[in-house]
Amino acid sequence: MASTTAARPSGGRRFSLSWVGAVPFFAYVGLFLLLPTGIIVVGSFFTKDGSLTLANFADIDKPYIIKSFTNSLIISSVSAAIGAVVGAVLAYAVVTGDPNGTLRRLVTSAAGVLAQFGGVALAIALIATVGSEGFVTKFLLARGLNIYAGGLWIYEPIGIILVYLYFQIPLMVLVFLPALDGLRPQWREATESLGGSTWHYWRYVAGPLLAPSFLGCTLLLFANAFSAYATVAALLTQGGVYITLEIQNLLTSETEQTQPGLAQALALTMIVIVVLVTSLYTVLQSRTSKWLR
Amino acid sequence: MSENQPARAGVEVRLEDLSRRYAGVTALNGLNLTIAPGELVALLGPSGCGKTTALRLVAGLEEADGGRVVFGGKDVTGLPANKRDVGMVFQAYSLFPHMTAQQNVEFGLQLRHKSPDERRRRAAEVLDLVGLAAHAHKYASQMSGGQQQRVALARALAIEPTVLLLDEPLSALDAKVRARLRDEIRRVQLEVGITTLFVTHDQEEALAIADRVGVMNAGHLEQLGPPTEIYSRPATPFVAEFVGLTNRLAGEVKAGKVEVRGTQLPLVKPDVPSGPAIALVRPEAVSMTADGDIAAGPLVGTVIAVSFLGATSRVTVDLGGGVTVLAQMPTSAAAATPAGTRVRLALREDPVLIAREEKASVDA
Amino acid sequence: MQRSRRLKLLIFRWVVLVVVGVFFLAPLAAMFEFSTRGNAINAPRTLEGWTLVGQTPGLVKGIIVSLELAVITPLAMLVLLLPTMVWVRLRLPSLKRIVEFVCLLPLTVPAIALVVGLKPIYIWIEINVSPLTQVLAFAYLILILPYSYRTLDAGLAAMDLKTLSEAARSLGAGWATVMLRVVVPNMSSAILNASLLSVALVLGEYTVANLLNFQNLQVEIQYVSLTTSNTATAVALGSLLFAFILLLVLSFIGRSRGRRTRAEEIIPSSASSAGIWGQRV
Numbered sequence: 016m017a018s019t020t021a022a023r024p025s026g027g028r029r030f031s032l033s034w035v036g037a038v039p040f041f042a043y044v045g046l047f048l049l050l051p052t053g054i055i056v057v058g059s060f061f062t063k064d065g066s067l068t069l070a071n072f073a074d075i076d077k078p079y080i081i082k083s084f085t086n087s088l089i090i091s092s093v094s095a096a097i098g099a100v101v102g103a104v105l106a107y108a109v110v111t112g113d114p115n116g117t118l119r120r121l122v123t124s125a126a127g128v129l130a131q132f133g134g135v136a137l138a139i140a141l142i143a144t145v146g147s148e149g150f151v152t153k154f155l156l157a158r159g160l161n162i163y164a165g166g167l168w169i170y171e172p173i174g175i176i177l178v179y180l181y182f183q184i185p186l187m188v189l190v191f192l193p194a195l196d197g198l199r200p201q202w203r204e205a206t207e208s209l210g211g212s213t214w215h216y217w218r219y220v221a222g223p224l225l226a227p228s229f230l231g232c233t234l235l236l237f238a239n240a241f242s243a244y245a246t247v248a249a250l251l252t253q254g255g256v257y258i259t260l261e262i263q264n265l266l267t268s269e270t271e272q273t274q275p276g277l278a279q280a281l282a283l284t285m286i287v288i289v290v291l292v293t294s295l296y297t298v299l300q301s302r303t304s305k306w307l308r
Numbered sequence: 309m310s311e312n313q314p315a316r317a318g319v320e321v322r323l324e325d326l327s328r329r330y331a332g333v334t335a336l337n338g339l340n341l342t343i344a345p346g347e348l349v350a351l352l353g354p355s356g357c358g359k360t361t362a363l364r365l366v367a368g369l370e371e372a373d374g375g376r377v378v379f380g381g382k383d384v385t386g387l388p389a390n391k392r393d394v395g396m397v398f399q400a401y402s403l404f405p406h407m408t409a410q411q412n413v414e415f416g417l418q419l420r421h422k423s424p425d426e427r428r429r430r431a432a433e434v435l436d437l438v439g440l441a442a443h444a445h446k447y448a449s450q451m452s453g454g455q456q457q458r459v460a461l462a463r464a465l466a467i468e469p470t471v472l473l474l475d476e477p478l479s480a481l482d483a484k485v486r487a488r489l490r491d492e493i494r495r496v497q498l499e500v501g502i503t504t505l506f507v508t509h510d511q512e513e514a515l516a517i518a519d520r521v522g523v524m525n526a527g528h529l530e531q532l533g534p535p536t537e538i539y540s541r542p543a544t545p546f547v548a549e550f551v552g553l554t555n556r557l558a559g560e561v562k563a564g565k566v567e568v569r570g571t572q573l574p575l576v577k578p579d580v581p582s583g584p585a586i587a588l589v590r591p592e593a594v595s596m597t598a599d600g601d602i603a604a605g606p607l608v609g610t611v612i613a614v615s616f617l618g619a620t621s622r623v624t625v626d627l628g629g630g631v632t633v634l635a636q637m638p639t640s641a642a643a644a645t646p647a648g649t650r651v652r653l654a655l656r657e658d659p660v661l662i663a664r665e666e667k668a669s670v671d672a
Numbered sequence: 673m674q675r676s677r678r679l680k681l682l683i684f685r686w687v688v689l690v691v692v693g694v695f696f697l698a699p700l701a702a703m704f705e706f707s708t709r710g711n712a713i714n715a716p717r718t719l720e721g722w723t724l725v726g727q728t729p730g731l732v733k734g735i736i737v738s739l740e741l742a743v744i745t746p747l748a749m750l751v752l753l754l755p756t757m758v759w760v761r762l763r764l765p766s767l768k769r770i771v772e773f774v775c776l777l778p779l780t781v782p783a784i785a786l787v788v789g790l791k792p793i794y795i796w797i798e799i800n801v802s803p804l805t806q807v808l809a810f811a812y813l814i815l816i817l818p819y820s821y822r823t824l825d826a827g828l829a830a831m832d833l834k835t836l837s838e839a840a841r842s843l844g845a846g847w848a849t850v851m852l853r854v855v856v857p858n859m860s861s862a863i864l865n866a867s868l869l870s871v872a873l874v875l876g877e878y879t880v881a882n883l884l885n886f887q888n889l890q891v892e893i894q895y896v897s898l899t900t901s902n903t904a905t906a907v908a909l910g911s912l913l914f915a916f917i918l919l920l921v922l923s924f925i926g927r928s929r930g931r932r933t934r935a936e937e938i939i940p941s942s943a944s945s946a947g948i949w950g951q952r953v
Contacts (some may be wrong), residue, residue: 033661033763034767035761035766036755036763036764037756037759037767037803038751039752039756040753040756040771041774043752044721044814046773046793047790047793047810047813048781048786048812048817049777050787050789051786051788051789051790051792051793052786052791053789054788054792054793054830055785055788055789058789060789068731082892092332093900101692102757104688105688105689105692108414108684108685108688108689108690109680111685118689121649124916124919124920125696125916127919128695128912128915128916128919133876134876134879134890135851135890135893135894135897135908136838136876136890136893136908136909136911136912137905137940138894138897139703139893139897139905140699140700140702140703140899140909141674143699143702143703143705143706143901143903143905144698144699144702144703147888148806149702149707149766150705151465151693151698151702157881160859160950180701182690184696194407197706199401201400201401202351202401202404203404203772204367204369204389204395205402205404205460205463206390206415207368207369207388207389207390208367208368208369208389208390208392208394208395208396208473209390209415209416209419209463209467210390210391210393210416210419210467211390211415212422213420213677215419217365218687219415220404221419224404224405224406241717241782242782242784242785244781244782244783244784244878244879245879245882245890247893248878248879248882248894249626249878249897250764254673257889258903259782259784262784262787263784263882263883264789266787266788266791266883267883278439279788279789281788282784282789283781283785283788285784285785286780286782286785289781289782289785289816290780293779293780301865305405305449306405306406371674371675388674
C-alpha cells in the first residue's frame with residue numbers, strides 16, 4: 016500500500032507526503048470514470064479530425080432521434096407517476112404495521128431485490144407471464160379471453176411501462192418509506208385533539224409534509240426509468256425505439272465509424288438530464304429531512 | 309387572556325370507573341376521579357401505572373373498555389377525540405414542523421372556521437399569554453424545547469377547550485427549563501381558570517403545582533389528595549416509598565405499636581396484626597446527636613456521608629449489620645457531624661406505615 | 673385510535689398487500705412454471721430446464737465468469753477503497769468531500785452513457801492488457817463505488833477510527849497491521865454488507881457487458897433465451913433467488929450488531945437513494 020512508504024513527517028516538520036496515499040484511488044477513478052466522461056464530452060464537441068463543432072448536437076434534431084427521446088421521456092414519466100402512486104400506497108400499507116414485524120422485513124427485503132429486478136430476468140419473466148406463449152395469456156385464452164386481440168401490446172410503450180412498474184414500485188417503496196416513518200403519531204393526535212378529521216390531517220399536515228419527498232422520489236423514479244437499458248434491450252429485438260437503445264445502435268453498428276460524435280452527444284445529453292433531475296431530488300430531500308428526521 | 313378579563317369558569321371533569329385492557333394486560337382498572345372546575349390534578353406514578361392511559365381516554369385518543377368520561381355533566385365517552393373539545397400538550401414533537409409558531413396556534417381556529425382576523429387576534433393573545441409573542445414567526449426547529457412546549461400550550465389553549473390535558477410535557481426538557489416551565493404552566497392555568505389534568509412521573513413536579521395529586525400504581529389510584537397530605541400522610545406503603553424518601557427499618561408489631569430498634573412508634577393503621585414488619589420512616593423524622601459519650605445501642609452508628617442540599621442536608625448513617633438510615637435536618641445541625649463521626653439517632657414518634665413484603669432492597 | 677378507524681385501516685392494508693402481492697408474484701410463478709414444464713400448459717412437470725443448464729456450455733461459462741467477477745470486484749473494491757477512506761479520514765480530512773463526491777458520481781452517470789466513454793478505453797485494454805471477460809472488473813468497480821462508499825462510510829463512522837488507530841500505532845503497529853487487525857474486524861458487518869451488495873450487482877449486470885461485447889451471465893442468459901427458453905428461464909429465476917437470499921442474509925447481518933436498524937436501511941441505504949442506474953434495469 017502506497018501509504019506505508021509515504022514519508023513519515025519527522026518531528027516538528029509540517030510538510031507531509033500524506034497525499035500520496037490518496038493517489039491510487041484518484042488514479043483509478045480518473046482512468047475509469049473521469050476519462051470516459053471526458054471522452055464523452057470531447058467526443059460530443061469535436062469532429063474526427065479534431066475541430067470544434069456542434070454538429071453532433073444538431074444531429075439530435077433528426078426525427079428518429081427525437082422520437083426516441085420522446086418515447087423515453089414518455090415511458091419514464093408515466094412509469095414514474097404510476098410507480099410513485101402505487102409505491103406510496105404500498106409503503107403506507109407497510110408503515111402502518113409493526114415496525115419490527117415480519118411483514119415489514121419481508122416487504123423491504125423483497126423490494127430491495129425487486130428494485131434491481133430488471134434487464135434480462137425481468138424480460139424473461141414478463142414473456143413467461145404475458146408473452147404470446149405466456150402462461151397468463153394461455154390461461155385467459157383457454158377461457159376465451161384474448162388479451163392480444165388488439166395487437167401485441169407488450170412490445171409497445173404501454174407494455175414497457177407495465178414492465179418498468181416491476182422495479183419502479185419497489186424502488187418507490189424503498190425511497191419513500193423513510194419519509195413516512197418520519198411522520199410522528201403526535202401530529203395525528205394533535206390534529207385530532209384540535210378538532211381535525213382524517214381529511215384535515217392529510218390535507219393540512221401529512222400531505223404538505225410528505226409532498227417534497229413524494230415529488231423527489233418521483234423524480235428519482237423518472238431518472239431510473241430514463242437510464243434503463245437492459246430491460247428494453249432484452250425485450251425488443253429492433254433497436255432505436257428508446258434513447259438507450261439508440262445509443263446501443265450507434266455503438267454496435269458500422270455507422271459508428273463515420274459518426275462517433277453522435278453517440279457521445281446523446282450520452283452527454285442523457286447525463287445532463289439525469290444530473291438535473293438528481294439535483295432537484297437532492298434539494299427536495301433536504302427539505303424533507305429537515306421536517307421528517 | 310389579559311388581567312382585565314375574569315378567569316373563565318372551568319368545567320367539572322369526571323372519570324367514572326374507567327377501564328382499559330391491551331393484549332391481556334389491564335392498563336387501567338376502574339379509575340374514579342372527579343376534577344373540580346378550574347382545578348389542576350396531577351396523576352403521578354411510575355411508567356406503566358396507567359396514568360397516560362387515563363389521560364388518553366379523557367382525550368378520546370383511545371377507547372375505554374368500561375366506564376364513562378363526563379365533561380360538565382355531558383357524557384363524552386362515545387365521542388371521538390376531534391369532537392371532545394380538549395386541549396392537549398404532548399411530551400415531544402408536538403408542533404407541526406412545516407408551520408410557524410403562529411400557524412401552529414392558529415391551526416385549531418382554522419379548523420373551526422374562524423375568520424383570519426379573529427385567528428390572528430386570538431393567536432397573538434395566547435402567544436402573549438405564554439410569553440412568546442416575539443417568536444410567532446419561528447419554526448419549531450428554530451426554537452428551544454421549552455419554547456416549543458410553550459407554543460404547544462398556546463396552541464391547545466387557543467381553541468378555548470373544555471379541559472386541558474398535559475402528557476408529561478416537561479419530561480423531554482432540561483432540568484432547569486423544567487422547573488421554570490412548570491411554574492409557567494401553573495400560572496397560565498390559573499389565569500385562564502381551565503380544568504386541567506397533568507400526568508407526570510416526577511413527584512417534585514406534581515407536588516409543586518397541583519391542587520391535588522393522584523398517585524397511581526398498576527392501573528388504580530393509591531391515594532388522591534393535596535400535595536401536603538400525599539407527602540406527610542401517605543396512605544399506603546407504595547405512596548410512602550414513591551413520594552419522597554423513606555427509610556425501611558425492620559421492627560415488630562406489638563399491641564397496636566411497632567417497635568423499631570428499641571423505639572415504640574405509633575401506627576397509622578393500628579389494627580395491623582402483630583408480628584415482624586418493616587416500618588417506613590421519613591428522613592425528617594430521624595434526628596441525630598453526637599454529644600457526649602455515645603454508648604453502644606440499636607440506634608448508634610457512624611456517619612458515612614453528608615449530602616448538602618442547600619437549606620437542609622441529608623446524612624447517611626451506618627448502623628452496622630448492613631443497615632443504613634437516611635436522616636434529613638437543617639444544614640446547621642449536620643455541620644457538626646462529618647463522615648466518620650459516631651452518632652446516636654432518635655426517631656420522632658410520628659405514626660408510621662408498615663410494609664410486609666420483603667422487597668430485595670439491597671440497592672439504594 | 674378508534675376501533676372503526678383501526679378496522680378501516682386493516683381492510684385497506686390487506687387489500688393493498690394482496691393486490692400488489694399478486695401483481696409481483698405472478699411473473700415469478702410464471703418463471704417457475706416455464707422452467708419446470710414443457711411448452712404446453714398441461715405438459716408434465718420436469719426439471720429438464722434446470723438440469724440442461726449444465727449442458728449448455730454458454731451458460732456454464734457465463735456462470736463461472738460472473739462468479740469470478742463477483743469475487744474479484746468486491747475484493748478489488750475493498751483493497752482500493754477501504755485504505756483510501758481510512759487514510760482520508762485520518763490524514764487528509766480536507767479531501768473527504770471530494771472523495772465522497774467522486775464516489776457518488778456514478779449514480780448520476782447512467783451506465784449506458786458511461787459505456788460510450790468506456791468503449792475506447794476497453795478497446796485499448798483488449799489489445800494491451802487482456803481480452804478476457806474478467807477485465808470487466810475495472811468497470812464494475814466504478815459501478816459499485818456509490819453503494820460501497822456509503823456502506824463503508826457508515827461502518828467507519830460507527831467506530832472511533834482516530835483513537836483506535838492511534839492506540840495501535842502507539843503500541844508499535846504498522847499500517848498494514850492497523851488495517852487488518854484494527855479496522856477490518858471493527859467493521860466486519862459493513863464490509864460484508866458492501867461485498868454482498870457488490871456481488872448482487874455484478875451478477876445482475878447486463879448493460880456494460882453487452883455493449884462492450886463480453887459474455888457474462890446475464891448476456892448468456894439473454895442469448896440462450898432466444899432459443900431454449902426453459903433453460904434460460906431457470907437460470908434467470910435462479911439468479912434472482914440467489915440475489916434475494918443474499919439480500920435477506922444482509923438484512924440479518926445488520927440486525928445482529930444490536931443496533932435497532934430498520935430493514936430498508938441496510939439493503940438500500942445503498943440501492944435506494946438513487947436506484948441502480950442502468951446496469952440492471
